[in-house]
Amino acid sequence: MSLPQPVPPSWKDLGKSSNDLLGKDYNFNGTALEVKTQTPSNVAFKVAGVRDNKTEAIAGDIEGKWTDKVHGLTLTQTWTTTNVLRNQIELDNLFAKGLKLDLASSLAPEKGAKTAVLNAAYKQSGLHTRASLDVFKGPTFTADAVFGRDGFLVGAETAYNVTGGNITRYAGAIGYNAPQYAVTVHALNNLNTFSASYYHRVSRDVEAGAKAVYDSKATHGGVALEVGTKTYLDSSAFVKAKINNSGVIALGYTQSLRPGVKASFGLALDTQKLNDANPAGPSHKVGVQFVFDS
Template identity: 65%
Template sequence: MAAPQPVPPVWKDVGKSSNDLLSKDFPIDKQSIEVKTRTPSNVTFRVFGEQHSKKPDVINADIEAKYQDKASGITFTQSWTTLNALKTLVELDDKVAKGVKLELASSLTPAPPGSEKAVTAKSTLLTATWKQPGVHTRAVLDLFKGPTFTADTVLGRDGFLVGLEGSYNVSEGRITRYATALGFSAPEYAVTLHGLGNLSTFSASYYHRVSPDVEAGAKAVWDSKAHSSAVSLEVAAKAYIDKAAFVKARINNAGILSLAYTQNLRPGVKASFGLALDTQRLQDPTPAGPAHKVGAAFVFEA
């Protein structure tokens, strides 16, 4: 008897292994702090603040409260940002039918005092997701942008993945965006090909878990609409020093070398440090703009 097919990833997570290796845990050119706490009544609070080196006098931050009722399957999340944006997310999982998840996400930015408008920006997204062994599909309706209907589907069998995404503007009556993806995923490695931006941008990514302590990956991107026909390339590696610490390194074809170190100081406390070096300007005493960048991130969770 054939083994049951696993549920494939959602469209946005196709190629996630290599994307995470290349982008996560590199706190460069910014400083951030994140605090997470959980109450006995199953309410999770999260406070996040971030300061970029280019704008040292501006701190972007948000506060978030999340409540999950496992009996009813409802999750309610409310957040407020320093840009005065109020965001609400309501999720209903596995209650309408097995494998079905419904989401309502809204964002509202009140207008400043004295403005003729009540709000300066607003959005509402209705999302329905259905997942079963071998298929993961999602439909999103953006009520205030268009309205626009977006649908994506990922099919998987024996490790092979095929994904499609498309957006349709209801008021204009036309397809505004489409993309496709092909991939193969195994426990120790994954290969993914993407055709994005109405098949104008193509990317190929590779991820390999060399050993339990070492990971490696690469990603190449070619934009057919760019002035240059060159292919952008990034290569990264991650190595665990012990159970509580790991280092990462990344370099691209522009000669930017990024290094990062993450340490779990104690249960619930994590610190990350990052450094980016422009290897083509190491000997330049007066580079045009900051050639090298540093950053740090701290996470506290209770």
């Protein structure tokens, strides 16, 4: 008798370990501040802002999230500095075990722009499937599914334009997840873009990963390659580094200053333009982020 299979990751989380290793904690595009608080009545507030070094523009938002864990209900409201109002209602395990429903909408009063997306996700042993309907864009129906067994993963995604009556996007992926490593291969953009990612937990304190992307429609040709690593200095600090085949080196350092206070510093250097004297110029980037979580 075979053991029950674990729930596989969703389509968007295929290759997540490698993507997080190469994409997160590199805060070199500006100065960012994030403040989080939690009330006794299960209401969480988050205020976030960022100043872009290149344009000097400041963008921010304030978010409020109320959670009823007993009934699986979550309500999130966000207001941005560009005067966009976002609302999201989530229902988790309310109608059936493993079923999550949510409605995400946004409204820009000044422009009269609005969006509304209905989402459904269902996960069980060996299966994780999702579907969404973009009400105002198309409308477009998108569905994806990931099947998993003994660490092997197979997934597919497709988007269908209801008004036009045609498939607008399709993609596929295969992968393998083990406790210490993960490999994922994607065929995206109607099988025109191919990516392969690899993640390896070398030891308790060291992680490594790589990602290669080939776009058959790109005019420059060739493969975009990126490799990176993460090292924990101690329980409160870690360093990340990565380099791509364009010669750009990125460094990240994250330090927990005290419980609930975290600082992250980032630096990106274009090794082909090391003579650029301005560290915040177009060739090199530097930034910092502070997070306060109470």
